[in-house]
Amino acid sequence: MARRLSYSARYEHPAETVYQALSSRQFWDDQMVEFRKLTPQSDVDKFVVDENGIDLVLVQTLPRSDLPSIASAVIKKDMVITRTEKLGPFHPEKTEGTYTAGIPAGPGSLxxxxxxxxxxxxxxxxxxxxxxxxxxxxxxxxxxxxxVNLVDLFRGEAEFTADWIAANA
Known part of the structure; x- marks a missing residue:
């Protein structure tokens, strides 16, 4: 049975400003620098911004030794997470997109x-x-x-995004 979660990151900045940050390669490179403080291998594997919107692939490797025991019982090697983010072209009323995360030979889907x-x-x-x-x-x-870990990730990303916009916009 699948489990669902909805998380909302609220920003003091207009939607267009947030979209511009997400459209910036520098934003993602800077975010990977922050991720590397927790996950030494964190990289932007693909970054495309065009008339279709934003298309992004992030790859992070979590050492098996850092995994909770219940996860390390299932994952027998370092856990490589490939995350794909897509956000359509900016629309002032609502910009829609998708995301996925996967682990090679992983026992599930996100x-x-x-x-x-x-x-x-x-x-x-x-x-x-x-x-x-x-x-x-x-x-x-x-x-x-x-x-639970996804909420922590989204919360951290939201804080990073707000701080990055404040410093760079």
Whole structure:
């Protein structure tokens, strides 16, 4: 059974300003520098911005020794996470996109939709995630562990984004 989570990052900045940050290669390179403080191998593998929007692939490697015991019981090597983010062309009312994350030969899937839209106080980037793990007996625990860590990731990314915009916009 899949588990779902919706997370909203609220910004004091207009949606167009947030979109411009997400459209910047420097933004992603700077974010990878921050990720490397926790995950030494964190890289932008693909970055395309064109008339179709933003198309991005991030690759991070988590050492097996850093994984929680329930995860290291299933993952027998370092965990390589490939994350794909797509956000359509900017639209002032709502910009929509998708994201996925995968682990080679991983025992599950993570998919989601995202939308960036204006609010009275700035803008919101809402991400709705679905996690499925196909390991009997521990699937629910692993799905919950992934979602808890995803909230921490999204929260950290939102703080980074707000700080980066304040310093660079």
């Amino acid at each position: 998919t989601g939709v995202q939308e960036l839209f204006p609010t009275e106080s700035g803008s919101t980037l809402r991400r709705t995630t679905e996690v499925k793990v196909y390991v009997p007996f521990v699937n629910g625990k692993l799905e919950q562990l992934i979602l």
